Amino acid sequence: MSTRSTLAKVKNDIYQPYLARIVKVLPQIQDHLLFQLKFEDPRMASNFTHRPGQFVELSVIGSGEAPVSISSSPTRPGIVELCVRKTGRVTNALFRLPLNALVGVRGPYGNGFPIDKLEDNNLLIIAGGLGMAPLRSLLWYALDNRTKFKDIILMLGAKTPGEILFKYELLKLIDRPDMKCLLTVDKDEEGIWKAHFGVVTKLFDYVELDPATTYAALCGPPIMYKFVLKELLKRNFSKDRILMSLERKMKCGVGKCGHCSIGYKYTCIDGPIFTYWDAINLPEMVE
Amino acid sequence: MLFYQNLRRDLVKTMQILKLDKKNLNEFIFSLNDFGEVHAPVKKGDKQFVFSKLTDFSKIKLEYTRTILPPKKYFHPPTDTLFKFSQEEGYQSLTEELRKKYVIFGLHPCDIYAIKILDLIFAGEFVDDRYFIRRKNVAIIGLDCIPDDKCFCRSMRADFVEDGFDLFLSDIGNSYLVRVGTGRGDDMVRKTQDLFKEVNKKDITEYKRRSDEKKNLFKVDIELSDLPEIMDLEYESKVWEEIGKECLSCGSCSMVCPTCYCYDVFDEINLDANHGVRKRQWDSCLFKDYALVAGGHNFRAERSLRVKNRFFHKQRGFVAQYGRPSCVGCGRCIEACPAKIDIIEVINRIRGAKL
Known part of the structure; x- marks a missing residue:
């Protein structure tokens, strides 16, 4: 690959959200909904997999992006299930979306369970x-x-x-x-x-x-x-x-933006799953 | 076989070093326009300097101390538009701006070192292509410097650089020694070959004399070797609360820091409520809402915790992750802080030094 062609475009944009359709919404407890999402791109739909414990960055077009852990199991591919609590700007906008609306999804991120x-x-x-x-x-x-x-x-x-x-x-x-x-x-x-x-x-x-x-x-x-x-x-x-x-404020999901730091680990790439040993050795975990 | 051995011997030869007469500097800088828009340190106001587009050679300030903003602005701009979006088309990367070529002339070693540190952050498991595309399109020409009373790059081991530049110029009196660090640097030199001369014994002696002299010019020094342990021991120190009371949470130190990279991400939507852009913008861990999550919990609500976090990340956490502090000792945060918080003083207080 010549340098010139890499100059021309971002080949592999780590911040690129992919469009996914809300195919089903299952009511949970108050202010909590389970969203079933399906990627529009059939290749993404069939290739997307994750480890339990990982999360995605969910974009509601026009409202921004928020991290949401994946509630479905990778043993049941094709549909990504996100259980969301209505709590901030993005999730409030998500709750207003009709069935079949498009959202943006990128990930999966984080280490997940070993x-x-x-x-x-x-x-x-x-x-x-x-x-x-x-x-x-x-x-x-x-x-x-x-x-x-x-x-x-x-x-x-x-x-x-x-x-x-x-x-x-x-x-x-x-x-x-x-x-x-x-x-x-x-x-x-x-x-x-x-x-x-x-x-x-x-x-x-x-x-x-x-x-x-x-x-x-x-x-x-x-x-x-x-x-x-x-x-x-x-x-x-x-x-x-x-x-x-563990939970912290997350923005980028890929260990760059700094927001989810605990001590000197980033929850988004070093976590969100920590052993208790690792957790007590993070300075800011002593609370 | 012999050919390859010779070739190899040729390749492992040390870095190419040439000499540029000072009277030819302007001509050389002019020729750099073929490699990109030339930016250099120029004066802003009475006492300050900025890296800015060079339109007039007489404006260039070769003896500048430090610029207000570090060169990170070329690779990680204060505001960067990542995507445009619409209901119909989703998120489309915006890449126009990434293609612009620059030559930044006159970076000091600490700033070059800082870029090498930013490279570590933007690489890793997830490579930030936006950063690295810009990185490739920006040529770096270093320039040595004379430390002032806020410089502590020597303590931070960032007073000399071996790489990270296309060319590096060191003042030896009537001329500069020019180290050629990359193929692009070599292209630059070859373009104006007549301006460059071979380095002689006298030049080397003069370079060594000046290099030696520079070591003695530093007025401040921090002992680094046991700092991580001391910071761990002093994690609960009341010094952090004291500094928390002084700090205004303005974030100036983060903005001017050559290695602070934190950013916020947000969407801007048009009035049609259907189209918009996603942007990222420099952020500071000192801002109150930095660790505030939806639902209202703030993981660092107290200012002292935010101040402590910043110092720990720079001087302690980065050592754990990358083997060295992320501070390069440029002195910008000391100059920028409206509350006069001085990192050298903070570290001395933590170390328990008598002031």
């Missing part, structure tokens, strides 16, 4: 709040590759049944014999909740965990991390076997 390491181990997924959005990708990846994993356990905590993301999908998993799905809520004013009550750490009473052969994957609000980490360390989990998905 799938190779997780395989042949027990997998303990612990979610709180919106934390299920990235963890759902990991959960379905593991369930769709069931033989590659030993025990699969999901622990999820929410304030009320009405605040559980993917509630009906997860309720169905309770009956699945090849995994343990533990769901707990603080309270249920309607009085119909049949699963667990109490904080998510109470669910540890219902499982036997071998820290030497188990990886824990966490995503949730800071308060959840605090108590869950304590519980895992009490059970002698190595800090290297605790994986957490």
